[in-house]
Amino acid sequence: MSELVRLLGTVDVGPLPDGVLLTQGRRALRVRGPRPWLTEAVAGLRPGVPRPAEGSALGRLVAELSEQGWITTEAPVVAPGLPHERQIGYLELFGPQPARMQRRLDTARVAVVGAGGIGAPVAQQLVASGVRRLDLVDPDRVETHNLNRQHLYVLEDVGTPKVTAAARRLAALAPDAEVAGIRRRVTTPRCLDVLPARPDVLVVAADAPEGITGICWEWATAAGVPLAVAAVGLDTGYWGPLLDPALGHCWWCFDAARQERLAPEEQHLEATGQTPTPYSFGPSNAAVAALLAHDVVRWLAAGTAPTLGARGHLRFDTGETAFFRGRQDRRCPDTHTTVRR
Template sequence: MPGDGGVVRLLDVVSVVPCADGFRFVRGAESLRVRGPLGPLADAVDRLTSGVPERVEGAPVVARVAAALAERGWLTADAPGYGVGEPVERQVGYLGMFGADPVAMQRRLERASVAVLGVGGVGAIVAQHLVGAGVRDLWLIDHDTVAPHNLNRQFVYRAADVGSPKADRAAAALTSTAPGARVRAVRAAVREPGDLDVLPADLDLLVVAADTPPDLPDRVWAWARGRGVPVCGAAVGLETGYWGPLLDPRRGHCLPCFEARRTSLLAPADVEVGAALTEPTRFSFGPVNTAVSAFLAYEVVRFLASGTCSIVNARRHLVFPSGRTEDLDGVACQCPPCGDG
C-alpha cells in the first residue's frame, strides 16, 4: 500500500457501485468487483472511504479489499481536503486518474516552470489551462500584437488589448486570474536557438504554439536538446489538427528521428505537398483551435503532474469533420552517437 505506516483511503475518483452480491469499484474505464457478505463489505467500503491504517489488523474483509485496491493503485495516503477554497479544489481529486498521490502531483504542478512559445490560437488557451491547473511559474514568448481577428478564439484578450503586445496582455490577464502566479512576458521572435536563452536552464517544459517560420521546430529542438528540456506542441489546419509529440532529450527522444518516422509513413504525393505548403493557413476557426488546445493542455498537465502522458514520443491527430482520431508513435533515436541528428 502507499504511505509509510500511516492512514490510507480510497482515491476520490474511484466510485463504489453496490451489486447484488457485493460491490464494484470503478475508476474511469477500469473496474474491480468484490463479492461477499454485504454487511462486512459495506463496513469495509465505509472505512476505506474515510481512511484506515495502512496495516489493517483484526478486520479480514477490510484488509482483503484494501489489498486488492492497493494492488491497482487505487488507495492514497493523502489527507482529503487539499486545496479547499482554492481554484484547484475540484482538480486535486481528479489527479487520482493519473496516479495514487494526487496531492503530490498538485504540488509538482505548483512547482513547475513552463514556457509557452506563441500566445495565439493554441498557446493562449494552453497558458490559461496551465495557470488554472496551478502552474505558478510561466513564461510567455511572442513578438506579435493583438489584432481584431484574434478575438474570436484567443479568449485571454479583450477588445481594449488590440494593438498591444500579446505577451504583455496575456501575462496581465493570467496574473489577474491567479495573483500568486509569476507570469513573465518576453516580446521576442525566435530567429535562432540562442534567442531562447532568456528561459531558465531548469525549465520543466517548453510548449511550442507558434507556426512560423517553417523551421521553428528545428530551432527550438536545437536549443532544448542542448539543455535537456522537454518540448511539445500542437497545430491546427482546416480539417485536421494534432498535438504532440512530447520529446524529452533526457529520455533519448529526437525530433529528426520522429520526423523521419512520420514522413516514412506518408505517400510520396503527401510528402511532396507537405514540402510545398510551408505557410500556415490564413483561416482560423475558434472551436477547432479550442479542441486541439484543450487536448494538448490535458497532456501537458498530466505530464507535469505525473511525469508521463500519452504523447510522450507520440502524436495524436484529430480529423474535425468525422471526429476520428489517429495515432503516430515515434521510435528510439537513430542518430549517430554524437547526437548531432
C-alpha cells in the first residue's frame, strides 16, 4: 500500500486571480494554475492521499509543497484536552514531523544550573512543553524578593530550598515528570558530576560564581553535552549561545570573538566585574527566559535553533533585538582544557 501524504494543518490557502496562495505564518507560496482544481487538490491533501505519481499534476504540486516542508507522512495528531493539543501545530513551524518532535521532547532530559530569575521560568516552560526528566541545580532558598520574577515560587515557599519548592510546583504542573532537585553551588566542573544522568542539554542560568559558563562548558565538553546560556542585566538581556561540542563549537572562541566587538569602556566594565546588577524586573526576566526556553525546545525537537552558535540581545528600554554570531566554520581551532574568565 502506498504511503499517505498530507498537507500540514497550519498551512492556509487563499484565492489568487491566477491560482492560490498558501501561507504558514509569514511564509508564503504562490501556486499558479486553474484555481478550482488547485483548491480541490489542496482540500484533498488535508486528510491525506496516497503518494501521487511524480509526473502527474498532483505529484508536481506535492513536490512543490514538499520543498517548503509542508508535506508530511505522519497521521494527524488528535490530542483533545491534553496539554500539548495546541503545541503540536506550532511544532510544524520547525518541520513536517511534529508528532516525532513531540516524542523527542517527551523523552528528553535537561539539566538547569540556577533556579532563579532565568532558571525557574525556563524549567517551568520546559516541563510545560513536554520535557519529563529535569535536573535542577541550585544552592539557595526562596526569599521574598525572589517573588517578583521567579514565578515558579509562591509566598509559602519562602525559606524552602529552591530546588525543593521547584520540584513540588513542577509536579503539580506535570505529575508524570521526574524532577531531581540538587542543592549545590557549582564552583568547579566536577560539581556537575552529581547529575543523575547525562542530559541532552545543559542550561546555564546562574550568575555566580564568576566564570560559571566556562566552568559548565568544561564539564559539557568532557561529557559531550550541548550547553545553552542566558542572563539579564539592568537594561539588557541575552540568550545564547547554544553550543554543541559535537559541532566543534567552543565557548572560549565565542566569548573571545564577542569581547573583541565590545567598546573599550564595555571591556573595562567586564574586566573589573562591574556589570552585574542587584536590580531585577519580572517581565524582563520572563522575556529572556522564554526566548531561551524556546530555543532549547526547538533544539531538542528539531536539532536547530536561532541561537545555535549565536547570541541574541534584547534591550529592555527600546525593545530592540540584535544577534551576534560566533565562528561560522563551526570548528574550534584550538583545544581548551582550563577554566578561564
